[in-house]
Amino acid sequence: MDRHLPPAGRWQLAARAQRMQPSALRELLKVAERPDIISFAGGLPSPYALPVERLQASVDRILRRDAIGALQYGPSEGYLPLREAIAARLTRQGAAVSPSQVLITTGSQQALDLVARVLVDPDSRVLIETPTYLGAVQALAQYEPVFEEVPTDAAGLLPERLNEASMRNARLLYTQPNFQNPTRRTLPLERRMALASLAIRHGLPVVEDDPYGELVYTGVTLPSLLSMAPGNVVHLGSFSKVIAPGLRVGYVVAPETLMIKLLQAKQASDLHTTGITQRLAHALLTDGEYDTHLEAIRLRYRAQCALMLKCLSEHMPEGVSWTRPAGGMFLWVTLPPGIDSANLFEDALSRGVAFIPGASFHAVSPKANTMRLTFTTATPSQIETGIARLAQAIETRLRKTETCLTTS
Amino acid sequence: MDRHLPPAGRWQLAARAQRMQPSALRELLKVAERPDIISFAGGLPSPYALPVERLQASVDRILRRDAIGALQYGPSEGYLPLREAIAARLTRQGAAVSPSQVLITTGSQQALDLVARVLVDPDSRVLIETPTYLGAVQALAQYEPVFEEVPTDAAGLLPERLNEASMRNARLLYTQPNFQNPTRRTLPLERRMALASLAIRHGLPVVEDDPYGELVYTGVTLPSLLSMAPGNVVHLGSFSKVIAPGLRVGYVVAPETLMIKLLQAKQASDLHTTGITQRLAHALLTDGEYDTHLEAIRLRYRAQCALMLKCLSEHMPEGVSWTRPAGGMFLWVTLPPGIDSANLFEDALSRGVAFIPGASFHAVSPKANTMRLTFTTATPSQIETGIARLAQAIETRLRKTETCLTTS
Numbered sequence: 056m057d058r059h060l061p062p063a064g065r066w067q068l069a070a071r072a073q074r075m076q077p078s079a080l081r082e083l084l085k086v087a088e089r090p091d092i093i094s095f096a097g098g099l100p101s102p103y104a105l106p107v108e109r110l111q112a113s114v115d116r117i118l119r120r121d122a123i124g125a126l127q128y129g130p131s132e133g134y135l136p137l138r139e140a141i142a143a144r145l146t147r148q149g150a151a152v153s154p155s156q157v158l159i160t161t162g163s164q165q166a167l168d169l170v171a172r173v174l175v176d177p178d179s180r181v182l183i184e185t186p187t188y189l190g191a192v193q194a195l196a197q198y199e200p201v202f203e204e205v206p207t208d209a210a211g212l213l214p215e216r217l218n219e220a221s222m223r224n225a226r227l228l229y230t231q232p233n234f235q236n237p238t239r240r241t242l243p244l245e246r247r248m249a250l251a252s253l254a255i256r257h258g259l260p261v262v263e264d265d266p267y268g269e270l271v272y273t274g275v276t277l278p279s280l281l282s283m284a285p286g287n288v289v290h291l292g293s294f295s296k297v298i299a300p301g302l303r304v305g306y307v308v309a310p311e312t313l314m315i316k317l318l319q320a321k322q323a324s325d326l327h328t329t330g331i332t333q334r335l336a337h338a339l340l341t342d343g344e345y346d347t348h349l350e351a352i353r354l355r356y357r358a359q360c361a362l363m364l365k366c367l368s369e370h371m372p373e374g375v376s377w378t379r380p381a382g383g384m385f386l387w388v389t390l391p392p393g394i395d396s397a398n399l400f401e402d403a404l405s406r407g408v409a410f411i412p413g414a415s416f417h418a419v420s421p422k423a424n425t426m427r428l429t430f431t432t433a434t435p436s437q438i439e440t441g442i443a444r445l446a447q448a449i450e451t452r453l454r455k456t457e458t459c460l461t462t463s
Numbered sequence: 464m465d466r467h468l469p470p471a472g473r474w475q476l477a478a479r480a481q482r483m484q485p486s487a488l489r490e491l492l493k494v495a496e497r498p499d500i501i502s503f504a505g506g507l508p509s510p511y512a513l514p515v516e517r518l519q520a521s522v523d524r525i526l527r528r529d530a531i532g533a534l535q536y537g538p539s540e541g542y543l544p545l546r547e548a549i550a551a552r553l554t555r556q557g558a559a560v561s562p563s564q565v566l567i568t569t570g571s572q573q574a575l576d577l578v579a580r581v582l583v584d585p586d587s588r589v590l591i592e593t594p595t596y597l598g599a600v601q602a603l604a605q606y607e608p609v610f611e612e613v614p615t616d617a618a619g620l621l622p623e624r625l626n627e628a629s630m631r632n633a634r635l636l637y638t639q640p641n642f643q644n645p646t647r648r649t650l651p652l653e654r655r656m657a658l659a660s661l662a663i664r665h666g667l668p669v670v671e672d673d674p675y676g677e678l679v680y681t682g683v684t685l686p687s688l689l690s691m692a693p694g695n696v697v698h699l700g701s702f703s704k705v706i707a708p709g710l711r712v713g714y715v716v717a718p719e720t721l722m723i724k725l726l727q728a729k730q731a732s733d734l735h736t737t738g739i740t741q742r743l744a745h746a747l748l749t750d751g752e753y754d755t756h757l758e759a760i761r762l763r764y765r766a767q768c769a770l771m772l773k774c775l776s777e778h779m780p781e782g783v784s785w786t787r788p789a790g791g792m793f794l795w796v797t798l799p800p801g802i803d804s805a806n807l808f809e810d811a812l813s814r815g816v817a818f819i820p821g822a823s824f825h826a827v828s829p830k831a832n833t834m835r836l837t838f839t840t841a842t843p844s845q846i847e848t849g850i851a852r853l854a855q856a857i858e859t860r861l862r863k864t865e866t867c868l869t870t871s
Contacts (some may be wrong), residue, residue: 066668068636068724069606072581075727099536107530114522114739123514125708128507131489161569161711161733168732172605173480197580198477204518226475260474299534300740303569316476319483323601324576325569329737330709331522423809 060358070177071197080189080415083400087409090416093441095428096409097235098236098384104178104431105299113338117331125330128168131322133159133306134330137337141292142308144340150290152283156308158317161328163266163293163305167194168306169324170289172260173316174226175200181261182221182228184212186416188427190237191229191264202418211235211242212377222257227289232280234267234383237416237427241381244277252285259287260313266293269349271382272357286310292334296384297349302332356384356431363430363438370446372453377428386428387413390395393456395423408441478585479605488597488823491808495817501849503818503836506644506782506792509767512760512839513707514747521746525739539730541567541714545745549700549714552748556744558690558698563800564716566725569736571674571701571713575602577732578697578715580668581724582634583608590636590667592620593794594824594833596644598671599637608634610826616835619643619650622657625796630665635697641689642675642791645835649789652685653657659691667695668721674701674713677757679790680765694718702744705757710740764792764839771838771846778854785836788817794853795821799859810856816849829849 087096112279117125132138138157145152159168167190175181175198181194185204192202205228206216212230222228230250232242242250254261258396263280281290293305321327337343360380366388368376374391388410396412402410413425432442464558495504505567525533541545547564549783553560575598583589583606593612600610613636613802614624620638630636640650650658662669671688689698701713717725729735768788775785775794782799788822798804804820811817821833841849 066582066666066721067587069580069582069584069587069634069669071584072724072728075724077727078725079728081730097536102535105531105534107526107534110530110534111523111526114526115519118515118519118522123510124709125511126513126518126709127510128505128708130701161737164731165733172477174474174477176477176479179477190731190734195730197728226477258474271532276784289754295536300536301532301534302502303733303735303737313474315485316480316483319485319607320480322489323572324604325573325711326598327711329569329711329740332737332739371530 070201074196074199078193079413083411086404092404092407092409093433093437093444094409095430095433095441097432098429099432099453100296101355101431102298105353106348109339109342109344109348110335113335114331114368114415117338119412121334125334127330129327129330129333131318131327133157133328134162134333134337134426137333137340140337140340144288145281146307149278150285152281156311156314157313158307158309158321160305160326161325162295162300162303163264163291164190164194165324166291166305166307167191167264168197169317169320170227171198172194172312172320174260176226179226180221180224182225183418185416185419186237186413186422188231188264189230189416192418195229198242204419209240211246212250213239214246214253215352219255219303220255222253222259225259227260227262228254229262229264231264231267233265233277234270234380236267236383237385237411237413238387239378239380239383239385241277247277247280248283251280254284254287260289261287262289262291264291266291266296269297270353270356270384272353272360273381276420277294281308286401288312297352298339302335304328304332304336351406359430359435359438360386362435362457363428363442366439366442372441372450374427374444374453375449384429384431386430388426388428390424390426392424393401394449396426397423399426399448399452402452403445406444408444408448410445476601479607482607484602488819491819494812500812500815500817501841501845501852502672502817503838503841503849504724504819506710506837507840508704509763511837512763514756517747517750518743518754520706521738521743522591525746526741529742533742535738537738537741538601539726539735541565541736542741542745544740545748548745548748550569553689553698553716554620556684556690557686558693560716562691564719564722566715566717566722566729567736567741568713568715568729569733570703570708570711571672572598572602572734573698574699574713574715575599575729576605579603579606579727580728581721582668584634587634588629588632591826592638592643593827594821594830595637595826596639596672596825600826603637612827617648619648619654620658622654622661625661627665630661630667633667635668635670637670637672638661639675641673641685642678644675644791645793646795647786647788647791647793647817649685652800655685655688655693659688659695662692662695667698669695670697672699672700674699674704675791676825677705678760678761678764678792680768681789689716697721705760706744706747710743712740712744730838767838767843767846768794770843771836771850774847774850778851780854782859782861783857784835792837794838794840796834796836798832799861800832800833802857802860804834805831807834807856807860813854814852814856816839816852817851825851
C-alpha cells in the first residue's frame with residue numbers, strides 16, 4: 056500500500072467547523088414528530104393557521120401575471136414591492152423605515168447569519184439573554200464570539216445592570232423583546248427606552264429579533280427598539296409564524312451603512328430569496344385581508360394558550376410553576392429544583408408526550424429544571440390529553456425523588 | 464453635546480465585512496437590464512425556456528395534496544423525495560450516490576457558502592482556475608482564504624502541472640469541469656482522471672461545481688469527478704439553468720463525514736430551503752417529461768449558440784477570437800491585446816449592447832482584453848443586431864487605438 060495515500064475524506068476542517076456540535080435538540084425534535092406522540096416540542100404554527108387557500112389563489116395569479124419575474128434571477132435586496140410593504144407596515148407601527156433599509160432574507164434565520172457575519176469576529180463579545188432562542192446561538196456561534204450573559208429577571212433584561220465596558224466592547228446585543236422564545240417574556244416599555252438610550256450612548260448595536268410581535272393576545276403591542284434607536288438597531292422580522300414557515304421569507308431592517316455590507320453578504324450566501332415565495336408574502340401582506348388573517352390566528356392561539364393554562368392548573372403537582380403568556384407560541388415551565396427536565400423527557404415520551412428541556416435554550420449557565428411547551432401546534436384535545444400525561448410523568452418523578460431523599 | 468456620544472451607526476464591523484467590496488459587476492448588470500439594451504451580460508436562462516405551465520400545474524397539485532408539508536418547517540437536509548431523485552439521477556449518470564449524501568441548498572450559491580464555511584479558515588489556501596465563476600470567488604472570499612491560481616490552458620486546468628505542496632496544503636480546489644463559466648471550457652477525460660488520482664493521492668478536496676452539465680449541445684457528457692473520486696469530491700448541482708433560477712434550489716453531494724458539518728452549517732444559515740420550490744423541482748424532475756424538457760432547452764440554446772457564432776464570424780474584425788462551446792450558456796471572446804473590454808463596455812452600451820468585461824472573472828491576474836457573451840437570454844433577432852453593433856464598437860475602438868499608435 057502507498058504510504059503516502061491518506062484515507063479519503065480525512066480533510067482539514069475549518070476551525071469553526073471543528074467546533075460545530077451535533078444538535079441534541081434536533082434529534083429530540085425528530086422523536087417528537089412521531090405520529091404517536093403529542094408534541095409540545097417544536098416551535099411550529101398550527102397547521103390550521105396556514106392560509107392554504109389564499110396561497111393557492113395567489114400563486115396561481117403570480118404564475119399567470121408575473122411568471123418571468125418570479126422564476127428568473129431576482130435582485131439580492133429582494134422583491135421591491137415586498138420591501139415597500141414591509142417598510143410601510145413598520146412605519147405604521149411607529150418606526151420610520153424606508154424600503155432601502157429592508158433586505159429580504161431566506162427566513163429570519165438567514166438574517167441572523169448575515170448580521171453575525173458582518174459584525175462578529177472570532178473572540179469578539181456578544182451580549183445575550185439566557186435562556187434565549189437556540190437558532191440565534193447557533194447562527195452567532197458559527198462566527199466564534201464569546202457569549203456574555205446579560206442580567207435579566209422575570210420581565211426580561213435589566214438595562215440598568217448592563218456593564219458599561221461590556222456595552223462598549225460588545226459587537227452586538229441580541230434580544231427578542233416580544234414574547235421571547237422560550238420564556239414568552241416581553242420587555243416593559245421603560246426598559247425598552249432605557250436600553251435604546253444606552254445603545255445610542257455606548258454605540259452598541261442591538262439586534263431586535265421579532266418573530267412573534269404580531270401574535271399578541273392580551274394588552275397592547277409595545278413600541279419596537281427600532282422605533283426608539285433607528286441608528287443603533289438591526290430589526291429582524293419573519294413571515295414564518297404569521298403566514299407559513301415553509302416559505303422561508305424573513306427580513307432585516309438596518310441603517311443604510313450596515314445594509315451595504317449585509318447585502319454583499321446576502322449575495323455571497325444565496326444570491327437572493329426565492330422569487331415565488333417573496334411574491335406570495337407580498338400578496339398576502341397587501342390583499343387587504345392580512346389583518347383579518349392575523350386576528351383569526353390570534354383568536355386560535357389565544358384559546359389554545361388559555362386551554363393549556365387551564366389544564367396546567369388542573370393537573371400539575373405543587374411546586375411546578377409556569378408563565379402566563381400575553382402572546383407568542385410558548386409557555387415556560389419551572390419544575391421543582393431536584394427535577395432534571397432532560398430525564399423527564401424520557402418519561403414523558405414513554406407516555407406519548409414531548410416538550411423541550413429548558414437547558415437547550417441556554418447559551419450560558421443552563422437550568423435543568425425548566426422546560427418549554429408550545430401551545431400553538433397541538434389540537435385542543437391533544438392539549439388536554441398531553442398536559443394530563445405530562446403532569447403524571449412529573450408526579451411520578453417527584454415521588455421517585457422524594458423516595459430517594461427519604462431513603463438516602 | 465455629550466462628548467461620550469458616538470455617532471449612531473459607527474459600528475465595528477467584522478474583519479471579513481471590512482474587506483467586502485461593492486461589486487462593480489453588479490452595477491454593470493443593473494445597467495444591462497435596461498429595456499433599451501440588448502444584453503449578453505447576465506448568465507440568465509432564456510425566458511422562453513422556463514417551464515411556466517408545468518410549474519403552474521405542479522404548484523397547484525402540491526398545494527392541493529401536500530400543503531402542510533410544503534408550508535411547515537421542513538428538514539434541514541431537504542425534501543427526501545427530491546434528495547432521492549437527485550441521487551438516482553447522478554447514479555444513472557455514473558456516480559454511486561446515496562440520498563444521505565445529498566443536501567438541498569438555497570441555490571448552488573448557498574452550497575458554495577456552506578462548503579467554504581466548513582473548509583476554509585482565514586489565510587488557508589484555495590486552488591482556483593482563472594478566469595472562474597465570480598460567485599464562487601465571492602462566496603469563498605467571505606472566509607478569507609489566499610487564492611492560488613492553478614495552471615490552465617485552452618482546455619482547462621493542467622493536472623500534471625499542479626504543485627504537490629500546494630495540493631497537500633490547500634483546503635480545496637474549485638473547478639467547473641463542464642462548460643465553465645466564463646470560458647465554456649470542458650475538462651478532457653484524461654485530465655479528469657489525472658485530477659481525480661491526484662486528489663486521492665494528496666487528500667485534496669475537489670469542489671466540482673456543475674451547473675451547466677445538462678446543457679450539452681455537441682458530443683457526449685464526460686464522467687464527473689465525483690464518479691472518479693467519490694471520497695474526495697464535493698459535487699455541486701443546481702436547477703437554476705434547467706428549471707428556473709428563481710426557485711433557488713441547488714444541492715451538494717459530499718462524503719458523509721463532511722455532510723454532517725455541511726448540515727450543521729445549513730441549519731445555522733437558513734434552517735432549510737423553501738418547501739414549495741423543493742417540491743416543484745422534485746415534480747419536474749420525476750414527472751417523466753424532464754428529459755424531453757431538457758432536450759427542448761438544448762435545442763433552443765444550440766441554435767442560439769450557432770447563430771451567435773455565425774454573427775461573430777460575419778461581423779467581427781480581424782484579431783478577435785472566440786470559443787466554440789459544446790454546451791453551457793457562454794462564449795468567451797478575446798480581443799486584440801491593446802483593447803480593454805472595460806472601456807469597450809461604455810462604447811457598446813452607447814450602441815445599446817451589453818456584455819461582461821473578462822477582468823471581472825479573475826480571482827487573480829485579470830486579463831483586460833477578454834469578455835463573456837451569454838447566448839441564452841437574447842432572442843435570435845437581438846443576437847443578430849447585438850453582435851453587429853458590438854462588432855462596430857470594437858472596430859471603432861481598434862481604429863482609435865491604431866490612430867493613437869500611428870500618431871504617438
